[in-house]
Amino acid sequence: MLSTALERRKQIDADNTCIQNDLLQLFLEKLKETHKKAISELETQLSYIERDLQATIHGDTETAKGYALPWSNDSLLKDTGDKRKYSDVSNPGQSDDAKENDEMMTKKRRIDERFDDLRELYLDYCGGSRLDTNLDGFSSMLYEVTRFSRFKVLDTMYYTDISAASSIVSSIDFDRDEEYFAIGGVTKDIKVYDFGMMGSGYNPATEENDDSNETTDALHSSPGHEGIRRSIRSFGRHNYRPIVHCPVGVMQCGHKISCLSWNPYIKSQLASSDYEGIVNVWDTSTSQCIRSFEEHKHRAWSVDTCARNPTLLASGSDDSTVKIWSIQSRQSVHTLELRGNVCCAKFSPDNSYHLAVGSADHHASCYDLRFPKTPLIIFRGHRKAVSYVKWINSNEIVSASTDSTLKLWSTDSLDCQRTYSGHRNEKNFAGLSLNGNWLACGSETNTLYVYHKNSTMPVTTYKFPVIDPLTGHELVDEDPPLF
Known part of the structure; x- marks a missing residue:
C-alpha cells in the first residue's frame, strides 16, 4: 500500500510538472506573439517616421516647400528700409546667427518637455498606412505648440473701488x-x-x-x-x-x-x-x-x-x-x-x-x-x-x-x-x-x-x-x- 501511495504521489508530481510546463509554454508563446506584434507595430511606425523624415529633409511637404525654417539662413532679418523695432537692437552684441540658434535650442527644449504627448499626436496625425498622411497639419500644430512659453502683462485694472472688500x-x-x-x-x-x-x-x-x-x-x-x-x-x-x-x-x-x-x-x-x-x-x-x-x-x-x-x-x-x-x-x-x-x-x-x-x-x-x-x-x-x-x-x-x-x-x-x-x-x-x-x-x-x-x-x-x-x-x- 505504501508503494502504491508513493507511485501515486510521483504521478501527481509528474502531472503537476507537465501542467506547469504547458502553462509556461502557453505564456511564453503568447508573450512572444505579443512582442512580435509590438515589434511589427514599431517597425511599421518606424517606416512611417522614416518616410516623413525623408520627405521633410528633401522638402516634399507643403510646409517645407512654402516656408523657411525659422533658423534657416533665408529667414534671417534683411534690411528693408523700415524702422527697426526695439527688440532688434536690444542685444546689439549678439549676431543674427546666435539669435536664431538660441531660438532653435529653445524650441528643442520645449519639444523635449512634452515629447510623450507630441509622439501620440504624431501617431494620430500621421500614423497608419494611409497615403494621405497629414504631415503638414502636424507640422503646423508642432510649430504652434512649441512657439510660445509665457504671457506678457500690458495692463492691470481693478473691478471694484479701492474701499470695496470683495472684488470677485x-x-x-x-x-x-x-x-x-x-x-x-x-x-x-x-x-x-x-x-x-x-x-x-x-x-x-x-x-x-x-x-x-x-x-x-x-x-x-x-x-x-x-x-x-x-x-x-x-x-x-x-x-x-x-x-x-x-x-x-x-x-x-x-x-x-x-x-x-x-x-x-x-x-x-x-x-x-x-x-x-x-x-x-x-x-x-x-x-x-x-x-x-x-x-x-x-x-x-x-x-x-x-x-x-x-x-x-x-x-x-x-x-x-x-x-x-x-x-x-x-x-x-x-x-x-x-x-x-x-x-x-x-x-x-x-x-x-x-x-x-x-x-x-x-x-x-x-x-x-x-x-x-x-x-x-x-x-x-x-x-x-x-x-x-x-x-x-x-x-x-x-x-x-x-x-x-x-x-x-x-x-x-x-x-x-x-x-x-x-x-x-x-x-x-x-x-x-x-x-x-x-x-x-x-x-x-x-x-x-x-x-x-x-x-x-x-x-x-x-x-x-x-x-x-x-x-x-x-x-x-x-x-x-x-x-
Missing part, C-alpha cells in the same frame, strides 16, 4: 467689434470699459527678455473669435505702472452678476444673468435696462445671445432648467428640463437650433430646439459637474468640469476626443475661453492655463501676483484667500 469678477465679455468690454461680478454693477484705453500701464523698458515670441502672438495668428486674445493681453509679467481706469458706463443691477453676453449684431445691447435668477437686457449707450425676464426660480448661472438669431437668448439656472427667450416676447419661448442644476448654456455659432448645455449631473449635452424634450446628444465622461461648455466650431465642443479637466467632444461621435489636464478646479467656476485652437481656463491655484486644442498638456501658464490695491505693489503671500 464673474464674467468678462467683449462687444462685437472688440472696442468695449463689460465686467460683472459681486459688486452688483456692470462696468463697461473702452479697450482702446488699456495698455497705458505697461512699461516696455522694464520688460524682461525671455524667448523671442509671446503667447499673445499666438492669438493674433489664430482664426476665429478674438476673445482670448483680448483677455490675455491683461495677463502676464507684472511690469506695469498702477493706473486707475474709469469705466465709460456703469449699470446697477441690484443683484450679484453671474454672466454677461454682448449681442453680436446690436452693438450696444448686453445681456446679464444674476443670483436672483433674473435675465436682463441692457442698452449700454444709455445704461438702461430695456427688458427683464424673471421666470427662473433660483440663481441663473449663465446667459448667451444666439449668433445666428440675435433676438434669442438662452439662460441656465439652479432650478434645473434652460430657458430660451426672445427680446420680442415677455415670456420664455422654450423650457428645457434637466436632472441637475444647469451651469452653462451656449448656442452653436452656426445653427440657431443647436444648444450645448453643461449641468451638475456630470454630463454635457446638445439639444435641438425644434425637439426640446430630449437631448440630441449626451456626452458622458466627466466625474463631476460640468461648469462650462463652449463651441469651437459647429461640430466640436469643449467642456470644463470641477473634476479638474477640460474635454473635447465631437457632435459626430459620443466619445471624448481629448482630455486636457494640469489645472486644478474642484469646486469653483474657474472660467473657460476659446480662440481658434487655443483654450484658456483658470485654476484654483490662482493660475491661468492655456492649452492647444490638439495637445493635452498646457502650453503655458501664468501665476497671478497678489497686488496691493493701494500701492499697486505685489504682496508676498504664498496662499492668498482667493477661493
